[in-house]
Amino acid sequence: MKFIVSRVEDWDVVARAILxxxxxxxxxxxxxxxxxxxxxxxxALAQRLGVKRIPKSPTFxxxxxxxxxxxxFGLARLIHIDAYRLESVSDxxxxxxxxxxxxxxxxxxxxxxxxLGHLLDGLACIDVKIDVDPxxxxxxxxxxxxx
Amino acid sequence: xxxxxxLGIETSCDETAVSVxxxxxxxxxxxxxxxxxxxxxxxxxxxxxxxxxxxxxxxxTVSLITQALGGGMAFDAIAVxxxxxxxxxxxxxxxxxxxxxxxxxxxxxxxxxxxxxLASAWLNPENRKRWKFPLLALVVSGGHxxxxxxxxxxxxRIIGETRDDAAGEAFDKTAKLMGLPYPGxxxxxKLALEGNAEMFLLPRPMMKDPSFDFSFSGLxxxxxxxxxxxxxxxxxxxxxxxxxxxASTQQAIIDVxxxxxxxxxxxxxxxxxxxxxxxxxxxxxRTQLAHRLEQELPVVAFLPSDRKYITDNAAMIAAAxxxxxxxxxxxxxxxxxxDPERSL
Numbered sequence: 001m002k003f004i005v006s007r008v009e010d011w012d013v014v015a016r017a018i019l020x021x022x023x024x025x026x027x028x029x030x031x032x033x034x035x036x037x038x039x040x041x042x043x044a045l046a047q048r049l050g051v052k053r054i055p056k057s058p059t060f061x062x063x064x065x066x067x068x069x070x071x072x073f074g075l076a077r078l079i080h081i082d083a084y085r086l087e088s089v090s091d092x093x094x095x096x097x098x099x100x101x102x103x104x105x106x107x108x109x110x111x112x113x114x115x116l117g118h119l120l121d122g123l124a125c126i127d128v129k130i131d132v133d134p135x136x137x138x139x140x141x142x143x144x145x146x147x
Numbered sequence: 148x149x150x151x152x153x154l155g156i157e158t159s160c161d162e163t164a165v166s167v168x169x170x171x172x173x174x175x176x177x178x179x180x181x182x183x184x185x186x187x188x189x190x191x192x193x194x195x196x197x198x199x200x201x202x203x204x205x206x207x208t209v210s211l212i213t214q215a216l217g218g219g220m221a222f223d224a225i226a227v228x229x230x231x232x233x234x235x236x237x238x239x240x241x242x243x244x245x246x247x248x249x250x251x252x253x254x255x256x257x258x259x260x261x262x263x264x265l266a267s268a269w270l271n272p273e274n275r276k277r278w279k280f281p282l283l284a285l286v287v288s289g290g291h292x293x294x295x296x297x298x299x300x301x302x303x304r305i306i307g308e309t310r311d312d313a314a315g316e317a318f319d320k321t322a323k324l325m326g327l328p329y330p331g332x333x334x335x336x337k338l339a340l341e342g343n344a345e346m347f348l349l350p351r352p353m354m355k356d357p358s359f360d361f362s363f364s365g366l367x368x369x370x371x372x373x374x375x376x377x378x379x380x381x382x383x384x385x386x387x388x389x390x391x392x393x394a395s396t397q398q399a400i401i402d403v404x405x406x407x408x409x410x411x412x413x414x415x416x417x418x419x420x421x422x423x424x425x426x427x428x429x430x431x432x433r434t435q436l437a438h439r440l441e442q443e444l445p446v447v448a449f450l451p452s453d454r455k456y457i458t459d460n461a462a463m464i465a466a467a468x469x470x471x472x473x474x475x476x477x478x479x480x481x482x483x484x485x486d487p488e489r490s491l
Contacts, residue, residue: 137368
């Protein structure tokens with residue numbers, strides 16, 4: 001699926017498309033340059049899921065977790081991860097993702113997922129790629145589901 | 148009032164720190180203040196690397212505690228950072244503190260890292276003389292941008308905070324867009340000294356918004372768009388443009404911070420304004436905030452932390468521990484655990 005985002009409100013349309021199939025144990029992989037809107041999209045996701053807090057950048061804290069009333073699929077928690085600073089897969093183990101997913105009610109939204117190596121292997125993923133038009137700043141967003 | 152000797156332990160992010168403070172309501176003696184910075188490792192990676200951080204916290208914590216206590220148990224209480232922060236890093240300090248609490252039978256208190264930053268301003272004796280509630284604190288660092296109203300010791304309310312990126316992160320990320328090394332804040336401040344802050348017109352996000360919240364995320368796109376044409380230009384013009392853009396970016400961040408802080412200080416009729424956290428090292432922010440307060444609120448005391456306590460340290464954690472103990476707030480060593488999402 002492809003989307004054009006030219007206003008902040010447009011992210012909600014992308015969020016809806018991502019959330020429709022989102023089950024516990026899935027990972028949303030977000031890619032795009034600095035300032036593309038990855039965190040803004042996570043804010044739109046959280047708002048639609050009924051999270052009371054507004055997600056903030058997890059760059060320094062590495063991960064932040066958000067709870068909400070369960071969806072029809074039993075999803076009740078979204079963990080926002082920024083793997084930008086992780087240099088190797090062995091560093092990524094510190095996030096304790098197995099433990100975080102074990103409860104069966106959690107999905108991940110991951111920035112810089114390539115730094116997590118094979119840690120997301122075996123998870124159904126939703127790939128979100130954001131391109132920024134250098135001229136007018138319009139975002140072109142593609143959403144792809146991989147089982 | 149009896150003095151308390153408090154052992155402070157901080158391992159929430161990239162510094163391992165241990166301190167011993169002798170504290171009463173009127174005096175503070177910093178007996179030990181040990182920090183083992185991991186900055187060189189992180190410079191290599193361009194940021195905080197958690198497992199590297201957590202791994203080296205273990206030997207560092209043991210070594211610093213031994214050094215601070217000299218093998219004895221000469222303390223009355225233990226204060227340890229329990230959040231917010233990285234769970235794996237926090238647990239290193241917490242486990243050490245729990246063992247010491249169990250062995251010594253002394254009280255333990257899990258301190259909020261943010262509260263530690265507030266207490267960093269109180270470590271300065273000049274600030275303590277002018278310390279009168281209510282106070283307003285601007286907490287600015289790589290991971291935090293908050294305006295905190297302090298009604299008393301250990302009695303706080305967050306009245307404004309960033310909705311996306313922290314101010315320190317805005318410095319680091321815009322620096323990265325300009326091709327500057329990590330950490331970006333000091334780099335921008337240095338270049339800004341020789342730059343013209345009026346060369347680039349950058350947005351002041353949410354400055355006119357009536358709330359006390361901040362938003363620095365949009366600045367990245369603005370800086371990228373401003374920098375792009377210069378990036379392709381001739382090198383000698385590029386260098387001056389970089390200095391001007393650094394100055395303009397710094398001023399955009401500072402303007403919003405100062406405006407909201409001054410507005411909040413007026414609204415809540417505070418007696419003093421604290422400036423704490425890593426970004427408070429920024430000289431332009433310090434002098435401009437001091438100046439603005441002097442102009443508009445001459446009776447309000449400006450209470451910045453000493454430079455030696457603005458980055459993560461354990462002296463501020465021990466001080467915040469004292470505040471909590473005065474109010475009767477203690478933790479149970481059997482139950483104390485990391486609280487990565489802890490808020491004030």
